[in-house]
Amino acid sequence: MNILTQPWPWYVSGPLIGLMVPILLLLGNKTFGISSSLRHICAACVPGKTEFFKYNWRVESWNLIFAFGIILGGFFAGYIFENSIAVQISEETVSDLNAMGINNQNGLIPQEIFNFQSLFSLRGVILIVVGGFFVGFGTRYAGGCTSGHSIMGLSNFQFPSLVATICFFIGGLIMTWFILPLIMTL
Amino acid sequence: MSKIKFLILGFFFGVILIKAEVISWFRIQEMFRFQSFHMYGIIGSAVVIGMISIWLIKKYKVKTIAGEEIKIASKEFNKGNVIGGLIFGFGWAMTGACPGPLYALVGSGLLIVLVTLLSAVLGTWIYGILKNKLPH
Numbered sequence: 001m002n003i004l005t006q007p008w009p010w011y012v013s014g015p016l017i018g019l020m021v022p023i024l025l026l027l028g029n030k031t032f033g034i035s036s037s038l039r040h041i042c043a044a045c046v047p048g049k050t051e052f053f054k055y056n057w058r059v060e061s062w063n064l065i066f067a068f069g070i071i072l073g074g075f076f077a078g079y080i081f082e083n084s085i086a087v088q089i090s091e092e093t094v095s096d097l098n099a100m101g102i103n104n105q106n107g108l109i110p111q112e113i114f115n116f117q118s119l120f121s122l123r124g125v126i127l128i129v130v131g132g133f134f135v136g137f138g139t140r141y142a143g144g145c146t147s148g149h150s151i152m153g154l155s156n157f158q159f160p161s162l163v164a165t166i167c168f169f170i171g172g173l174i175m176t177w178f179i180l181p182l183i184m185t186l
Numbered sequence: 187m188s189k190i191k192f193l194i195l196g197f198f199f200g201v202i203l204i205k206a207e208v209i210s211w212f213r214i215q216e217m218f219r220f221q222s223f224h225m226y227g228i229i230g231s232a233v234v235i236g237m238i239s240i241w242l243i244k245k246y247k248v249k250t251i252a253g254e255e256i257k258i259a260s261k262e263f264n265k266g267n268v269i270g271g272l273i274f275g276f277g278w279a280m281t282g283a284c285p286g287p288l289y290a291l292v293g294s295g296l297l298i299v300l301v302t303l304l305s306a307v308l309g310t311w312i313y314g315i316l317k318n319k320l321p322h
Contacts, residue, residue, distance in 0.1 A: 004205075006205075007205060007206070007207050008202075008205040008206055010206070010223070010224050010225075010227030010228045010231065011227060011231060013202050013205060013206030013208070013228055014206075014227055014228040014229070014230065014231030014232045014235070015231050015232065015234075015235045016202050016206075017199070017202055017203075017206070017208075017228065017232040017235075018231060018232035018233065018234065018235025018236045018239070019235060019239070020195070020199060021235070021236040021239055021240065022236075022239035022240070022242075022243060023195060024195070025239075025240075025243060025250070025256050025258070026243075026248070026250055026251055026256075027191055027192070027195070027250065027251060028250055028251070028252065028254075029250055029254060029256055029257065030192075031258060031259070032236075034284070034285040034286040034289075035284070035285045035310075037285065038285060038306055038307050038309075038310040039310055039314070041307050041310075042307060042310055042311045042314060046311060048315075050311075050314045050315050051314075051317075051318075052313075052314035052315075052317050053311075053314050061189065062189055062192045063192075065189050065190075065192045065193050065196065066192045066193070066195060066196035066199070067196060067285075067289050068193065068196065068289075069192065069193040069194065069195060069196020069197040069198075069199070069200060070196045070197070070199055070200035070203070070286060070289040070290050070293065071200065071289045071290070071292055071293035072193070072196070072197050072200060072293060073196065073197040073198060073199060073200020073201040073202075073203070073204070073290060073293065074200045074203070074204055074209075074289060074290035074291060074292065074293025074294045075200075075293040075294065075295070076197070076200070076201060076293075077200065077201040077204035077205055077290075077294070078204040078209070078290065078291070078293060078294025078295065079293070079294050079295045082294075083204075083205070083207075087207050087210045087212055087213060089210075089212045089213065089215075089216050089221075089222070090216055090221040090222050092219070092221045093212065093215055093216045093219055093221045093222070096215075096219060096221075097212070097215065105212055108207075108209055108210050108211065108212075108291065108294065108296065109210070109211040109212075109282060109291065109296060109299070110211055110212070114211075114296070114298045114299070115298055116298055118298075119301065126280070127280050127281065128281070128298065128301050128302055128305070129301065129302075129305045130280070130305070131276075131277050131280030131281040131302065131305070132277065132281055132288075132301065132302035132303065132304070132305030132306045132308075132309065133277070133305045133306065133308060133309035133312075134273050134274065134276045134277025134280065134309065135274060135277035135278065135281060135283070135284065135285065135288070135302070135305075135306045135309065136277075136285075136305065136306030136307055136308060136309025136310040136311075136313070137270070137273055137274075137277075137309035137310065137312060137313045138270045138271065138272070138273030138274025138275070138276070138277055138309070139270065139274045139284070139285060139306075139310070140270065140309075140310045140313040140314070141266045141269060141270025141273060141274075141313055141320065142266055142267050142269075142270030142271040142273075142274055143261065143264075143266060143267065143270070144261075145274060145284045145285050145286075146229070146278075146284045146286075147284070147285075147286055149267075149271075150229060150233070151229070151232050151233055151236055152236065153261060154233045154236070154237070155233055155236025155237045155239070155240050156236075156240055156258050156260075157237075158260065158261045159261075159263060160261040160262065160263040160264070160267045161261060161267075163263065163267045163268060163271065164267040164268075164270075164271040165271075166271070167267065167268050167269075167270075167271025167272045167275060168271050168272075168274055168275040168278060169218075169275060170271075170272060170275060171271065171272035171273065171274065171275015171276045171278070171279070172214075172217075172218045172275040172276070172278050172279040173218055173275075173279075174272075174275070174276070175218075175275065175276045175278075175279035175280060176215065176218035176219060176279045177218075177219075179276070180279060180280070183280075
């Protein structure tokens with residue numbers, strides 16, 4: 001059971017993630033893409049009068065079931081069989097993070113920022129709430145996220161997916177290098 | 187229930203995301219700082235496998251398990267790919283997660299990420315409302 005409590009190298013996990021593409025196609029012509037689940041949740045729960053949510057989301061329910069599966073997988077792998085060693089991030093990243101005020105690099109996400117008390121601070125609201133908002137708003141506006149565009153889209157040589165992926169990275173770089181350090185001073 | 191296969195596949199995907207550390211906020215920072223090959227290796231090798239698999243499916247006209255033809259719709263370019271892409275990029279660096287990891291993190295017991303996930307749903311909801319007023 002060692003394999004379940006150790007992190008996997010990129011050359012194992014990457015190809016496994018890539019296999020999601022053909023497996024979903026073979027299972028029923030489904031295209032790999034997770035951010036659409038956010039749209040289906042809106043369509044199922046709060047469609048209102050919005051055109052964008054007026055479609056038969058039940059046809060796409062496989063996607064919501066898949067997302068729920070991810071939650072279960074996260075529980076199994078992240079809680080029951082939690083990795084016994086910490087994420088081995090590079091020394092340079094550690095010192096960059098220390099310089100920004102993130103001194104605790106244990107766990108999967110920085111405990112100093114991502115906790116419920118943080119929601120009472122401007123910094124916490126920005127990173128947790130606004131950050132999440134950007135993920136939901138941006139992925140739908142772009143028509144996909146890293147799974148739908150960067151993996152599925154690029155695997156099928158889709159130009160819009162190349163553009164989207166490049167913009168994902170440019171956005172991430174701008175945030176990481178220029179804006180995040182400022183947010184961390186709040 | 188035929189949908190159970192998607193639950194199982196999603197389960198494995200969640201396990202992979204966690205074991206690959208794709209869900210680590212720190213790994214994403216590392217990626218955007220170019221201080222490790224890890225995330226690039228994961229995304230790059232995933233795309234290579236995806237490309238080879240689609241090529242094989244098309245070349246051998248592989249059918250679904252139900253015997254149907256496999257057809258992948260083409261995506262049309264629109265300005266949303268750029269503007270939405272940038273906005274998602276901001277969010278990815280801020281939260282250290284894209285939608286898949288958000289679900290996996292919630293599953294792993296990090297309940298604060300439920301707030302992030304709900305905000306993401308809100309973001310999608312607001313996009314739906316504003317869609318016709320946004321440049322595409």
